[in-house]
Amino acid sequence: MEWNRKIEDKLTENWQWMMKTVMLKEIVHVLIEDKVISLDFWMNLKEKQISEQDRNANFFFEVSKFTKERYRMFVEALRKGGHSHLADMLEIKQQDLRVNKTPTALGPKNERIKKENIPKNSKSKPPPEPISKQDRTPSEIKRENSELRNQLTTISSHVGHLHTVTQNIAGSLVSQSKTFVAEKESFVQRIQNIEEHEKYLELQDTNLKQEMVIKHLRSEIVDLKVDLNHQINQLEIKLKDANVKRELKQQETENLLSKITGIKTQMQSLTKDLDLEREEKIKLKTESTKLRKQNSDLQEKIRQQTSKVVSLENDMLQVKSEKESSKSEFKILEKKMSETEKMLKDKKQKNDELSRDIIDAKSKTEEFEQENKKLVNKVSSFEKEIVDLKAKLHKLEADKQRARMKSSVVPTWR
Secondary structure, three states: OHHHHHHHHHHHHOHHHHHHHOOHHHOHHHHHHOOOOOHHHHHHHHHOOOOHHHHHHHHHHHHOOOOHHHHHHHHHHHHHOOOHHHHHHHOOOHHHOOOOOOOOOOOHHHHHHHHHHOOOOOOOOOOOOOOOOOOOOHHHHHHHHHHHHHHHHHHHHHHHHHHHHHHOOOOOOHHHHHHHHHHHHHHHHHHHHHHHHHHHHHOOOOOHHHHHHHHHHHHHHHHHHHHHHHHHHHHHHHHHHHHHHHHHHHHHHHHHHHHHHHHHHHHHHHHHHHHHHHHHHHHHHHHHHHHHHHHHHHHHHHHHHHHHHHHHHHHHHHHHHHOOOOHHHHHHHHHHHHHHHHHHHHHHHHHHHHHHHHHHHHHHHHHHHHHHHHHHHHHHHHHHHHHHHHHHHHHHHHHHHHHHHHHOOOOOOO
């Protein structure tokens, strides 16, 4: 239970990082080959109708139940998959499982030394566990002092890394960086105190008190190093969250701009279609005018032909009454009349066809007018949508400005 609780703590501290960077396909094959997870478990998880984030969450929940060996192999799989830094953060080291025990009481002189060596801003930690009463040589004390110096160098490198990270946050985490720099200076001061105390310890009769003080200081340095690493991790998480939020805002703005561009393109296309329809409508009106004129001309010709027919009929009556004997001429006239009637029928048929064409042209003109009204309404709707999108874009710009102003506020750390 204690081991699984440690795994849960590690996974919780780095949860957002894992969910955003780790892709299961990068590590799952290694885990199956090493028999860390079963093939059935992976296939069941893969076939579930859930989102990729939910699938990752289910997988990491299963990781929280791993044994020590399976969890170690999971961390190694992350390292092989290109997530070395995340693997280092998830790795459970021996110092994470260490439990401090209550030591024996120190003498009055060592209490005074301990108070001088512990800075005011350092957190109170439980004293180290009792040590054996074996004598220690000055060379061993110097060796431990060298180890403490190495630990200080490691912590200094972490502080340097922290300083690099804070420069990318645009000043919003400067106060925390100053706190870590102050802790570094505190560590330097403590090392100087340890060196002075080392000289003092060389003059003591017993090495038991010397070793207890050194172990106590070393324990505090280890604890402070753990705290510093934890705070560095938190700063990196905050930095990643800030970058993700900024990228989301930028992506949302780009999507809105892309949508506005698409609407403008649609409007241009609709305007072009409207222009074409107007030109087509003008052409139809011109053709309709021509057809009306042709129809009028045909009506006039029909009237003239009808008048001619009447005149011919009158002539025929006159010819019949006056020249009954001229049958040959009458036949000729009758033939002409027949041809004239045929001509009239042909022209009347053409006139009917022209009338139908005029009716069709009128119907088509009405359809174009209705379609034109629809397009005008559609353009009005697009213009209204553009106004709404511009309002949303203005609001997003205002939110972005407020977020920038908030991020520029430097928090105060006590």
